[in-house]
Amino acid sequence: GAVxxxxxxxxxxKSGTSVKIECRSLDFQATTMFWYRQFPKQSLMLMATSNxxxxxxxxxxxxxxxxxxxxxxxxxxxxxxxxxxxxDSSFYICSASPASGNxxxxxxxxxxxxxxx
Amino acid sequence: GESVGLHxxxxxVQEGDNSIINCAxxxxxxxxxxxxxxxxxxxxxxxxxxxxxxxxxxGQRVTVLLNKTVKHLSLQIAATQPGDSAVYFxxxxxxxxxxxxxxxxxxLTVNP
Numbered sequence: 001g002a003v004x005x006x007x008x009x010x011x012x013x014k015s016g017t018s019v020k021i022e023c024r025s026l027d028f029q030a031t032t033m034f035w036y037r038q039f040p041k042q043s044l045m046l047m048a049t050s051n052x053x054x055x056x057x058x059x060x061x062x063x064x065x066x067x068x069x070x071x072x073x074x075x076x077x078x079x080x081x082x083x084x085x086x087x088d089s090s091f092y093i094c095s096a097s098p099a100s101g102n103x104x105x106x107x108x109x110x111x112x113x114x115x116x117x
Numbered sequence: 118g119e120s121v122g123l124h125x126x127x128x129x130v131q132e133g134d135n136s137i138i139n140c141a142x143x144x145x146x147x148x149x150x151x152x153x154x155x156x157x158x159x160x161x162x163x164x165x166x167x168x169x170x171x172x173x174x175x176g177q178r179v180t181v182l183l184n185k186t187v188k189h190l191s192l193q194i195a196a197t198q199p200g201d202s203a204v205y206f207x208x209x210x211x212x213x214x215x216x217x218x219x220x221x222x223x224x225l226t227v228n229p
Contacts, residue, residue: 002163032215034216043219043222044219045219046216046217046218049215049216093160104166104210105151105163105166106163106217108160108161109160110160111160
């Protein structure tokens with residue numbers, strides 16, 4: 001149980017284009033979903049917290065107009081990197097907290113590797 | 118600001134030995150802690166968690182110890198196997214909050 005998927009698993013795009021990453025909780029409903037980015041050999045850095053049906057809360061230093069987050073249902077959140085640039089290349093990981101049961105734990109997706117050329 | 122850090126960035130052990138991975142945290146308001154395992158190119162995998170009203174919790178081959186006096190968390194892996202090789206992160210959550218703060222990670226290498 002508690003499986004989270006991400007799509008795509010990797011993407012290569014040209015500078016200036018937008019990329020959408022999906023995060024789905026497959027066997028549970030998620031009240032809250034989180035988006036992280038991780039650079040090589042570094043820890044996870046929280047970008048934003050999203051609750052179903054409301055606006056995402058962004059961490060300090062994360063541009064909300066560049067990283068658009070939509071959490072339209074209890075099983076799906078999307079992150080859109082708009083006008084991507086090479087410095088946006090990273091490993092993007094989502095997590096989800098169950099709406100019932102152990103709501104404190106976050107279950108992570110497999111990550112999406114983004115390479116911007 | 119508040120942070121979660123690790124004493125050792127790398128740890129090498131022989132297969133079959135026990136491993137101990139340590140984590141120091143500085144936020145006294147944290148009430149919930151989680152250990153995650155991350156294999157190369159994958160997302161973090163939940164291993165075990167512990168609440169601040171406990172000082173020990175055991176799982177399958179893993180034990181987490183919490184010492185609130187010195188703000189220290191450890192993960193013990195019994196009979197370490199090659200498949201345990203990964204980066205291990207501790208994470209803490211503040212009381213009444215939802216966000217997790219991750220430590221720097223420890224690379225565990227198990228030698229056959």
